[in-house]
Amino acid sequence: MYSERKGKGAGIVMKRYTRVFAEIDLDAVVFNMESMRRNLAPETGLVGVVKADGYGHGSVPVARAIASYVEAYAVATAEEALLLRRHGIGKPVLILGPVHKSHYGSLVEQGIRPVIFTMEQARELSEEAVRQERRADFHLAVDTGMSRIGLDADENGARLAMEICSLPGIRAEGIFTHFARADEEDKSWSDAQLARFLGFVELLEERGLRIPVKHCANSAAIIDMPKTGMNWARAGISLYGMYPSGEVAKEAVPLRPVMSLKSFVTYVKEISPGRQVSYGGTFVAEEPTRVATVPVGYGDGYPRNLSGCGYVLIHGQKAPILGRVCMDQLMADVSRIPDVGTGTEVTLIGRDGPSEIRVEDLAEWGGGFHYEIVCDIGKRVPRVYLRGNEAVGAKDYFEDVYPEF
Secondary structure: OEEEEOOOOOOEEEEOOOOEEEEEEHHHHHHHHHHHHHHOOOOOEEEEEOHHHHHOOOHHHHHHHOHHHEEEEEEOOHHHHHHHHHOOOOOOEEEOOOOOHHHHHHHHHHOOEOEEOOHHHHHHHHHHHHHHOOOEEEEEEEEOOOOOOOEEOOHHHHHHHHHHHOOOOEEEEEEEOOOOOOOOOOOHHHHHHHHHHHHHHHHHHHOOOOOOEEEEEOHHHHHHOHHHOOOEEEEOHHHHOOOOOOOOOHHHOOOOOOEEEEEEOOEEEEEOOOOEEOHHHOEEOOOOEEEEEEOOOHHHOOOHHHOOOOEEEEOOEEEEEOOOOOOOOEEEEOOOOOOOOOOOEEEEEEEEOOEEEOHHHHHHHHOOOHHHHHHHOOOOOOEEEEEOOEEEEEEOOOOOOOOOO
């Protein structure tokens, strides 16, 4: 089901998705924020990372759900940041990746914080801020071992930082780095990164540059290294109820999964021994088998690498996937599950009675990566948002329009 508002002041009209939908539990989002909050020092503010459309969960509904828990939001692109502003989200928004100069006008106008780590970026931002007669806040990115973006944490980097921060119209609101291996049990690499970062901050302060907001903690550090929280800590994958890896101390920060993926059986048939199922005939029945067709495939973001090695839940029981996952459908063995017919609900991610399939399970079965799985659930899959187990809104792209075509 989902909710749709029609007209100003109109009520909520409930409809039904009949092929597939993802349920997003906003109560679980709040639970996860509260759980992380308890593990951090009171003076450490949380940043809600809602990039990649909230890791596939929906950036705007997630951002609204956590508004009272965060000091700011973080995204990856200018477009993601501007989307939040268009939906009336007014708290600071930090763009964690480099931004093309063509976006600087909108970012300065909307008070969105880009990351800066080159003089060219800084000059272009400064020129735009001066042109608009506004102050543009930014965050200084420092490379301490990720080797992705950021100025070097050394004397040369310090000189560059001083030059950047002397330009008119701009202000370094924050300075940050990113841990590359904080999700590993061995924290020696992260400890070295932290030492480099703190040493670099000290270099700047010795030169008279004190930047108000310092942050380096990601989800793994919030869980395992809470003392690295500083002014802000960036809650990413943990916000969505998944641990960064199996090596972090899960007991320190209990999390609840946020996304479930549901579908319905469209067809059930009996096949005889020797009958092949799906492309390539990779599954051949050895005995009479009842096969249920489920209208979900890799075109929806359900991983093809689960072909022949995963299962779905029907009536709380495991129904193994038979053969290859197709673009739009998959087949499952329901020989030992009674009362399965057209319209029977199927759980691909989430809980069904006593049984549960976690995103991490899909990653383990197919050799994938749990972050990637949720991010890849496509726009063909509607998102239904729940509070108190009741649908309070939804998002789909079924009425997408292309005015130029």
